Amino acid sequence: MWLDEARSEPFITDLAVRPDLKRKGLARASLALLMASAPYHHAMLWRASVAGDNSAALALFAHLGWQRADRGGAADGMVDHQYLRPTLSQEGSDT
Template sequence: MELRKFLASDWPWVEKWFQDAQLDRELGPMGTDWLDAVLAERNGVQLVATVETKPVALIGCVWGDAEHPSHYITDIAVDPDLREQGIASRALHLVSDWPGHPPTAKWTAFVASRNIPAQGLLRKSLWSHAGSSDGMLKFEKSATRPTS
């Protein structure tokens, strides 16, 4: 599995994935507003995990800053036809080791309390539950790459 940056040409398969009821419920709706925002993003990145060039996962990241130094996972979606194969776990691990992100000491993710699969993914990936905020569960993990 490899990671690359999301491209405008990825939109057709993303749009198809989000016709899936579970993805639409947890992360959607996806539309051209999302696409425009992702393509204009300068404080993070949307990454595509691929296996032999086939997209298998989509992972959003926002980089930390002086006020909030942690990097954030904003979303993770797996091809609906490939669920329950460990893809999300492998992709999440690759993101923290991806050389394209700025240095950080910690990663954070917020998950809706109803999103049991995402909570299970983070726990299985050894992220620590760190409380809640605005009705979302907060998970954290120390960075695996040095911070400088």
């Protein structure tokens, strides 16, 4: 993971799982562990950049509630995502 010092939010650039271990929940568990670890457990906004042809990663971020974040016609084939962590008052609410 790379932290963009200028923005101060965590920015995930690489998350890889060995081919023989894919589809076992390791990427999901790794993200959860990372997001809960110090010094990142208080970060409200997270960002990630995913290759546009990486359907498994795109599906993972979508399933975990990350939203696509348009960065104005990126020519590098990457799809930016962001995640805004719910506040404690929002967690578990139906509205």
